[in-house]
Amino acid sequence: MATDSGPGMTLRALKLNPALIALLLAIALFFIGGLIRPGFVNVNQAVNILRLASLLGIVAAGQTLVIISGGEGIDLSVGSVVTLGAIMAFRFSNGQNDLLILGLLAALSAGAAVGLINGLGIVYLRIPPLVMTLGMAGVVQGLVLVVTQGALQGGTPPALAGLISSNLLGIPGSVYIWLVLASFLWMTLERTPYGKQLFAIGVNREAARLSGVKVPWVVLVTYALSGLLAALGGFCLLGFTQRVFLSLGTPYLFPSIAAVVVGGTVLAGGKGSYWGTMAGALVLTLINSLLTAMQLSEAYQLMVLGITLVILISVYGRQRSVRQ
Amino acid sequence: MTWRRFLRQNPYLFALLLLIGLIAINASIQSNFFSLRAINGNFRVLLPLMILAVGQSLVIIGGGIDLSVGAMVSLVNAILVTLIVPESGAGGVVLALLVGCSAGMLAGAFNGLCVAYLRLQPIVTTYATSFIFSGLALLILPRPGGQLPRALTRFYRSTPLEIPLGVYVIIVLLLLWALVRSSRFGQYLFATGSNADAAYTSGIPTALVKFSTYVGAGLLSAFAAFALTLGIGSGNPRIGDAMTLDSIVAVVLGGTRLSGGQGGIAGTIIGVAILGIIRSLISFANVPTWYQTLVNATIIVLALAGPGLWRLIRGRV
Secondary structure (H helix, E strand, O other), rough: OOOOOOOHHHHHHHHHHHHHHHHHHHHHHHHHHHOOOOOOOOOHHHHHHHHHHHHHHHHHHHHHHHHHOOOOOOOOHHHHHHHHHHHHHHHHHHHOOHHHHHHHHHHHHHHHHHHHHHHHHOOOOOHHHHHHHHHHHHHHHHHHHHHOOOOOOOOHHHHHHHHHHOOOOOEEHHHHHHHHHHHHHHHHHHHHHHHHHHHHHHOOHHHHHOOOOOHHHHHHHHHHHHHHHHHOOOOHHHHHHOOOOOOEEEEEEEHHEEEEEEEEOOOOOOOOOHHHHHHHHHHHHHHHHHHOOOOOHHHHHHHHHHHHHHHHHHHOOOOOOOOO | HHHHHHHOOOHHHHHHHHHHHHHHHHHHOOOOOOOOOHHHOOOOOOOOHHHHHHHHHHHOOOOOOOOOOOHHHHHHHHHHHOOOOOOOOHHHHHHHHHHHHHHEEEEEEEHHHHHOOOEEEEHHHHHHHHHHHHHHHHHHHOOEEOOOOOHHHHHHHHHHHHHHHHHHHHHHHHHHHHHHHHHHHHHHHHHHHHHHHHHHHHHOHHHHHHHHHHHHHHHHHHHHHHHHHHHHOOOOOOOOOOOOHHHHHHHHOOOOOOOOOOOOOHHHHHHHHHHHHHHHHHHHOOOOOHHHHHHHHHHHHHHHHHHHHHHHOOOOO
């Protein structure tokens, strides 16, 4: 029972803001890491975790938009699109700094095109998002195989590698990209008509349509943005790994969804924020680093990860009771 | 207009037409497609996914989704090849099957507990539990291996009365489904899936119904693992991973909506057959290796788009 006394109020305020809980949890996890393994808590480790979290966070940005849009919205093609984005940047920049922008544009347009096809299938052919994006993931993977035939030609421009791995004022470049993206997304969600319409269609598509929102248009833009942002994630990831392979983006698929959920965005749509997803990305990256630091065997790592995820989801991922 | 009603009552009609078309193409390029040997081969390969996708349908009709079915298959596969050795007698095999069933049902019950009673979101929850089951599978069987008695694998290849064993299994599944559908539980299942609030208000124990769909999916995953293990005769702690998403695609291809409260398992079985025939077509049409993934995925997307395209063409958006 919550009372009106001080601690009760704070707890309630916390309950209202899952992004904040996730952030506090991330900080707590970091220090728990220090307890489990002395030496875990240091500046280098923190910087490393921030860099890894920024990559997941960028990939999960589009996923956040898609999930807010509701209508069973989910994007299972992000993994393949991350790979596609990295490969496009690798191929078109060909390892030259002059061609970096061309590589970026090629990656973004390829990603947006895949997202747009997802949106078209979902809006006009009424294919459920889960299977449409899953099917497109296969198509993208197939296209990559056909075009590259296993032999990937290209290179990572040194400028890109430098941008992601170098530290400006002690913070990796990818974190700056992440922060710029976050401010941009915050503006988009909170201050533009598109943002308002996105939340509106997430809550109730029919009501949104009746109040004049062009629902198909908003859904199309959202899935295209999701593809574009996943490709941006692939572009940044290329700077980090400096090589490309076919399963490059696969490890980002489900963590991108988990980051959104841990950040308090409801899978049913209409509610959530990108701040939450950012905190979620931090939490997930920390859990992974902790599991690695604990040097458990793969079997135990998987089980601990599963149990931790279930606990995290039960903290904020609960659905409303039918009794209410 | 009777045609439209017919279509609504049989949502798998499109899938059935597609399957017939694909079979016709496949038969035209594979001369022995209709031989008992080839048919039995196809059934042997597809049966595990069919059983698994039937479990997935149950969960989806009840308004949920289960992303851990593949991991449960891996877990039960690991248990079976650990408990059964080539020298195992009938008693040992039956015991192993019972342990496998219990493991599947326990895993499903854990999912059901989280989703139905703790009200966690099914997609992420079952994804999380799939890690637990995969971890357990790896713990039991750290690396691929194990061998089954020859008699068991021979039994799985058998064709009693010149009919593949898989056909009998499918008939049993369909009969059981007919029973479930007409039972009170069946009514509860569809009501819960289409509108849980309304179902709860009218006195249906919605949490219990959802819980049982997950237990059912766990049990059917165990059966799928039996078929898979008998089919390949050995174990691999990762064997089921790729089957999860296939099972969902098969359910949707079969005309069951992901939003719940509608559909059936006949469509799902057809959906699995479509996925299998597409794969068989690609291998018999000599599609170059680099193109196989693309062709496979494109046909699946087109198959998913089929009903929507049909609606667009008829001008009813």
